[in-house]
Amino acid sequence: MARAREAGRGGSASRGRKAPRSAQSKAERRSTILAAARDVFAKRGYHQATIDDIVAETGVARGTFYLYFEDKRAVFSDLMDRFFTTLTMAINRIDIAPSATPVADQARANIRAIIGMCLADRAMTKILLSDAQGVDPAFDRKLATFYDAVVQLLTDSLRDGQKLGIVADGEPRVMAYLTIGALKELLYQAVTLGLAEESADVLTQQVFEFVSQGYLRVHPREARPKKAR
Amino acid sequence: MARAREAGRGGSASRGRKAPRSAQSKAERRSTILAAARDVFAKRGYHQATIDDIVAETGVARGTFYLYFEDKRAVFSDLMDRFFTTLTMAINRIDIAPSATPVADQARANIRAIIGMCLADRAMTKILLSDAQGVDPAFDRKLATFYDAVVQLLTDSLRDGQKLGIVADGEPRVMAYLTIGALKELLYQAVTLGLAEESADVLTQQVFEFVSQGYLRVHPREARPKKAR
DNA sequence: ACGTCAACTGACGCCGGCGTCAGTGTACGG
DNA sequence: CCGTACACTGACGCCGGCGTCAGTTGACGT
Numbered sequence: 001m002a003r004a005r006e007a008g009r010g011g012s013a014s015r016g017r018k019a020p021r022s023a024q025s026k027a028e029r030r031s032t033i034l035a036a037a038r039d040v041f042a043k044r045g046y047h048q049a050t051i052d053d054i055v056a057e058t059g060v061a062r063g064t065f066y067l068y069f070e071d072k073r074a075v076f077s078d079l080m081d082r083f084f085t086t087l088t089m090a091i092n093r094i095d096i097a098p099s100a101t102p103v104a105d106q107a108r109a110n111i112r113a114i115i116g117m118c119l120a121d122r123a124m125t126k127i128l129l130s131d132a133q134g135v136d137p138a139f140d141r142k143l144a145t146f147y148d149a150v151v152q153l154l155t156d157s158l159r160d161g162q163k164l165g166i167v168a169d170g171e172p173r174v175m176a177y178l179t180i181g182a183l184k185e186l187l188y189q190a191v192t193l194g195l196a197e198e199s200a201d202v203l204t205q206q207v208f209e210f211v212s213q214g215y216l217r218v219h220p221r222e223a224r225p226k227k228a229r
Numbered sequence: 230m231a232r233a234r235e236a237g238r239g240g241s242a243s244r245g246r247k248a249p250r251s252a253q254s255k256a257e258r259r260s261t262i263l264a265a266a267r268d269v270f271a272k273r274g275y276h277q278a279t280i281d282d283i284v285a286e287t288g289v290a291r292g293t294f295y296l297y298f299e300d301k302r303a304v305f306s307d308l309m310d311r312f313f314t315t316l317t318m319a320i321n322r323i324d325i326a327p328s329a330t331p332v333a334d335q336a337r338a339n340i341r342a343i344i345g346m347c348l349a350d351r352a353m354t355k356i357l358l359s360d361a362q363g364v365d366p367a368f369d370r371k372l373a374t375f376y377d378a379v380v381q382l383l384t385d386s387l388r389d390g391q392k393l394g395i396v397a398d399g400e401p402r403v404m405a406y407l408t409i410g411a412l413k414e415l416l417y418q419a420v421t422l423g424l425a426e427e428s429a430d431v432l433t434q435q436v437f438e439f440v441s442q443g444y445l446r447v448h449p450r451e452a453r454p455k456k457a458r
Numbered sequence: 459a460c461g462t463c464a465a466c467t468g469a470c471g472c473c474g475g476c477g478t479c480a481g482t483g484t485a486c487g488g
Numbered sequence: 489c490c491g492t493a494c495a496c497t498g499a500c501g502c503c504g505g506c507g508t509c510a511g512t513t514g515a516c517g518t
Binding site for chain 3: 029062
């Protein structure tokens, strides 16, 4: 229904017209709404946010919103999809060919890229990390799919690393959860506390050191290679 | 209003009465509702859950719910408060006196205790880790206070550890975030995937190894004591 | 000058979920 | 056996927020 409507308009493109009353094109207006929605979600949280909040922030009437989106769910989904894509593209699968850049540098680069993206779009990061869960069952599934993909990628990399002897023994999936959880929390705090974008390198270093060596030095001269016990 | 009502009833205690129609005392019924609410929240998530879901699960009428709780917010808050208390009590401040149990063992015991509590009450763990954020502004503050306390405790411990030379250099607060984030994610996955309670020891060990040594072994024979760069 | 049409508007009606309260059932005291 | 008090009930009315649609605007073609 709303779908048919949208399709109908979409087909006409710009048949002869020039400036559509306001200074914004169709696509631009859509972006404006998206940006406003993003800010509202970041400020109030998904569930507290209303369509009225979004249109007020955008500066358009209620009805206009529905010319561009099905409902609140749809804007949210659109925003998240874009962010998922951005993040996914920021990650480079690690190349274990002997000729490639050292694995450590590749890993660090990935950490750095993720942190960079998240600090560059604080609002989206906050939304992803604090509102994405529990929007509705359908979206929960989509979110889970995204996380699963990330976890799987990291798990595979860790397994590769174990074969090469550059990753410690242990369940790779568990390590993946630990790593991603650590990163998520750090990013959430960084974004919430409004850390400057310049601190990306510092954070990257801290994360890298954490996954490399941990921090507890309880048995300073313990045998290194195998499990502690 | 509802407050005055509750106070009025609360004052009378059990003046002469014996068995109140059903097999449950006032306090028991309250617990029954709490348990039902917990299950509903765990299954549907806070925002999807309705009062009707809760009373249906409990097996009482809608009105009865309001004899025991102000509203959905209130049950949720009650549940979380109890869980906060449980978790807080599970943690023992680390004793750095030379005569005390080795720090490593104390740390491991704390990790173990937290994991144990969370695996023992999967529903509450899931709720804490996936629904507690974004309930409403007031509750968000309460949650933040709890997390801040945990973070602060760990941060202080890490700072102590640095003085003793058993914790690596670096920003202790960042380490605290990384650690708590890692643990949160692991617990969430463990609880969601329905891991058996027996795996608590295995998980504890993995977490402990992670914070002790990380897992990346990229420079197998690098100088150990100081920062990598 | 006028008709047309896409873009936009916002008042309106609807509905899910909430909180209430007049009524019911029953155990106990007299 | 009746009166009272209390736990409990669930139909009801209300409301915030949603999605719609009849109407307005103004650029453009003719």
